[in-house]
């Protein structure tokens with residue numbers, strides 16, 4: 001393996017890709033679309049106002065009433081006054097059907113007119129990130145408006161965010177590693193299967209066979225490209241998950257091994273599938289047969305732990321499961337030992353498939 | 367001088383079909399050798415076996431002393447290839463393609479010089495999928511030259527090109543020879559073989575039916591030189607019993623085949639003595655094209671067997 005040849009081939013891959021607007025659009029925009037789509041559908045954000053339980057400890061001062069009616073006027077929230085004990089507020093919220101709450105503290109009006117900092121408390125629901133995010137946004141908007149009126153923008157009213165209940169991880173938190181896994185699987189699988197079959201049909205492999213470029217070098221340059229795509233996609237998904245839905249995931253170096261071994265596995269598998277097939281049509285078929293079960297049953301869109309027992313067992317034979325589970329261990333549970341185990345499985349598999357792909361794919365097939 | 371290519375009793379079968387059927391020939395280093403044959407003759411099959419892209423069913427093949435199939439990597443560093451119907455990455459420009467090949471071969475050719483050499487400078491920055499057929503073929507030629515090859519294999523490099531592009535490619539092929547490279551050229555254009563090749567092999571149905579320099583092939587397979595008169599068939603009737611030469615009449619023309627150049631004088635005296643009026647006369651000689659058309663036709667009729675395998 002000569003780095004200079006890998007680099008030269010990588011340049012061709014990158015240029016071909018960047019000059020293909022459709023491919024570019026899909027790899028940059030698609031991750032955001034996926035996050036937004038699944039985040040919205042399954043986090044249950046609707047257009048109707050979100051009920052919010054409000055405890056006003058400022059004795060219904062004029063300023064607090066103004067604040068709440070401004071909040072009501074946003075149409076994002078529907079205020080429901082409650083008269084609960086403050087120390088039990090969180091617990092009572094947890095038993096309520098609509099567990100999002102707001103507490104206006106005692107002295108709110110006095111502090112506000114004296115231009116002293118004061119915090120309202122928003123209790124958000126970890127199981128409903130979308131609604132929680134919407135309510136937080138509305139309260140923040142009204143606070144900003146009040147701050148602007150009183151002091152030209154410096155922060156007087158701030159928000160203190162707390163969580164209701166004990167469940168820490170929400171759907172969106174699981175969705176991020178799942179969808180990163182989804183793109184680690186799909187973007188190399190679909191295009192490598194196609195590349196393998198069409199380059200052979202068009203005679204490009206025979207053309208390359210007449211140069212010193214080796215098959216291992218060729219496959220490596222493609223792996224490097226999809227690894228790069230994976231890093232960018234993961235960045236976009238984490239970024240949009242956090243910004244759009246307030247996802248709370250750990251982004252650590254522990255993620256890196258999966259963003260390397262995952263693409264290595266699926267670039268090689270795509271090449272292998274494309275090589276054993278005789279025609280582009282059968283290549284696409286083989287690719288789909290391999291890809292589709294993994295696409296849905298490896299914890300991509302829903303955590304595997306929510307599956308029925310039989311399906312959970314099936315998930316454990318899917319390579320993508322170990323990629324996604326490993327990223328869950330890193331990003332959610334901070335379980336390094338289990339992540340290392342998952343990584344071992346993925347890496348070993350990737351090496352085996354890489355070697356098989358190089359054995360089976362021939363440049364100069366007649 | 368050593369032989370660039372040596373082929374002995376080469377056979378390539380696809381099922382029952384012998385695409386190449388016991389073919390033998392030698393290409394001397396530094397010469398242009400042309401495989402001339404109609405579509406389906408077995409040209410591509412032969413050339414791709416020489417390039418190490420296909421495996422021979424039987425027979426012995428050597429290029430630069432190497433076995434093309436088992437020693438392909440070593441061979442590919444020293445030869446340049448333009449396949450029939452050359453294709454490349456669609457979004458890549460000729461300049462990038464040459465730089466790419468340069469990096470792969472570890473040679474550093476000057477892209478601009480190579481592009482100028484194949485007259486493609488003005489398309490240096492156009493993507494491959496926007497090039498015309500002739501421009502694509504020129505890029506193929508430039509790529510085949512990036513590694514300073516000892517043999518160039520050109521499989522029908524000018525098929526389907528306009529006359530200007532064809533001439534440009536011919537110029538490059540001539541320059542390859544003048545630089546001492548060997549060239550293996552397949553074509554179904556007679557003119558091309560006649561103009562460029564030192565030696566020509568006519569191939570049909572996987573067999574070589576004639577081989578040599580164009581004059582040698584004409585001498586071996588052409589009809590003798592002829593005297594042709596514009597005259598009535600009566601002239602033929604007069605000459606036939608008197609000359610002992612083959613005489614034919616058709617379309618207001620009478621042709622006499624000459625056994626030796628000196629026969630011409632005897633024929634002319636006999637014509638003068640005949641008293642039959644004639645308008646003009648000329649000498650007629652077979653071209654490579656006449657030979658080609660006749661040999662291919664005879665082989666299709668089954669009246670011709672392939673030449674011995676030497």
Ligand SMILES: Nc1ncnc2c1ncn2[C@@H]1O[C@H](COP(=O)(O)OP(=O)(O)O)[C@@H](O)[C@H]1O
Nearest residue numbers: 366380385403404405406407408409410411412
């Ligand atoms: N891969 C193949 N499988 C089956 N038959 C083939 C294959 N390649 C070539 N042939 C047959 O071999 C014969 C010679 O083909 P080819 O060498 O391409 O001819 P040419 O290049 O002279 O036009 C043709 O009859 C063709 O159909």
Ligand SMILES: [Mg+2]
Nearest residue numbers: 409410450522
């Ligand atoms: Mg051909």
